[in-house]
Amino acid sequence: MSETAEMPAPQVKSKWRPPIALIVYSVLLSIMMLPIISIIWFRATDSASLTTSTEAAVLLVVFLVTLAVAYVLNRNIAGPINALIVRSNEIAQGGRAAIRPLESYGTREVATLSQSFLDLAGKLVDRSEYVRSFAAHVSHELKSPLTSIRGAAELMLDDGDDQVMTKAERLHFLENIIDDSKRLDLLLERLRELAQAETALPVDKICADEIQSVLQVRFPDYVIAVSGQSAARFALPIEAANVVFANLAENAFQNGATCLDLRVEANRLSTKIFVADDGSGISDANKDRVFQPFFSTRRLDGGTGMGLEIARTMLASHGATITLQKSSCQGTVFLVTVPQSRG
Template sequence: MPAPQVKSKWRPPLALIVYSVLLSIMALPIISIIWFRATDSAASLTTTTEAGALLVVLLVTIAVAYVLSRNITGPINALISRSDDIARGGRSAIQPLESYGTREVATLSQSFLDLASKLVDRSEYVRSFAVHVSHELKSPLTSIRGAAELMRDDDDEQPMTRAERQRFLDNIITDTKRLDLLLARLRELAYAEVPMPAGQINVMELARMLQDRFSGYVITASGEVAVQIALPLEAALVVFGNLAENAFQNGATHLALDVQTDGRSVYVLVSDNGSGILQANRERIFQPFFSTRRQNGGTGMGLEIARTMLASHGADITLHETSGDGTVFRITALRGEL
């Protein structure tokens, strides 16, 4: 969808307005003096002193107009130039200006830089994500196509055995299930991108809901469990549900939620007693589609969905160092209203 276009018509530049306003203000006393001199037949039109004073006022007015123009229109024109460079894909243009002039222009420039950085990062993320998605979908599709072609080209003289046909059918069903799971995860990720209505929940309630969902495991809560966390119920269940599912799929039998607060921030340590994460994989676990359980149906999207969901509510998730077995994640969120 193309961007809406501003209606093209002549508009005065800011510099012209500044000069015109200041010169108009200066012209008022000049016109008054001339008018009074003209109506007073006994007085000369202007004296040398008055003319000199008016000249000084004119020069001061022009100097003031120049300063205003330099400190306002200059940075604004620089921002316009930067916007054009960024629109053409110039990431190097995302850097502070040499001069801002006023506090308001500096604030506007910082907002512009923040927005431009987010847009460029988002564009790169979408490009990388599209490559990952196409790769993840290509593997099962290729497998399904190969199995279907072999079954289609089955030779009547040397037909497949029942076991071979069953194996190909099982492969097709397995790959279609993987495609269904990938598409479901993609829908969850798209859902996570859309901010939910504001809500809040405490860890005591959350632990109880998770225990009902994962009844075969032990889920405990400790610390300031009654503190309200600024996360809607649906978002909290998606985030903590993904963490719990990952933990239990990696051999954990116990998931512990420990809550601490610091002013307006709430920290939730989510720890398990599973097999943990190898040191070589710790830098990659938040990459989309990275999974150590690919052979068992893992999509590698659970943590990406959790992080995206948290980010849409001003929260974050990080991986903590652990001294022994198990995994510890730290979720930082805002404190809810009392």
């Protein structure tokens, strides 16, 4: 998981609420009934017996009914909408602490709108926190190689007649600059992949057999096998599937694995792909950190720590998930779960 875990949005309490149409039609019918009732009442009453007090009583009744109609409209429509406006301003200023249900929703439509609003506000706050954390990680990761390149360049620039740099020293600094520039290139390439992962691609259908063929071409020195319902097709674009499983394979082989097995279990709800390797595994201390951006145990070998984050983000854009199932000195198993396409 990323450092900023997504929290579920507060849920609107489920209960029966009248639709707006029912309230509006009821109000209109009530107003329309007032003159009809008045006419019936006057016809049933001797007009000669009408007095000022009687007329005042009729006017008072009409006034009270009007107030009741105004109260119903305000409580069930205007009030909740105004409260939702106030809550949106609070969320804009206060963040997650202000994301909470309203005290009253009035109508079914307002309750539905409020729930959609809470869900959207939660996602926006999560995204804002993620971007802030991610920007801090990026600046930190870029700073290290840039500082190294700058230091090496300054040392080479200070090389003068009084302190001549040997050829070996010069080559050492040049190699450091080249290595750090390569690391920057790789980091930027990973960032571009992550940016692409944030955008959902058109959904296609692919199966584990096709993924195995692609991976075998990319990693010809390793054994890549499939098992289970390997011909079952699931809703992932070919590009996304290649990136996700290539990152998992690359991580496995970089950690001592010699073979990779894709085992597929499919049902009417989802397709599960268990990606198992025979590598050195992940230590207990690192199991909760493997999906954190830029976390890598191979930093000295040029690892960026972006592979699993890219895979997680790309899968999430298609409603899929990836989890670490188990890991030991005998290997690691990741589970990719793809929901069945509604189409």
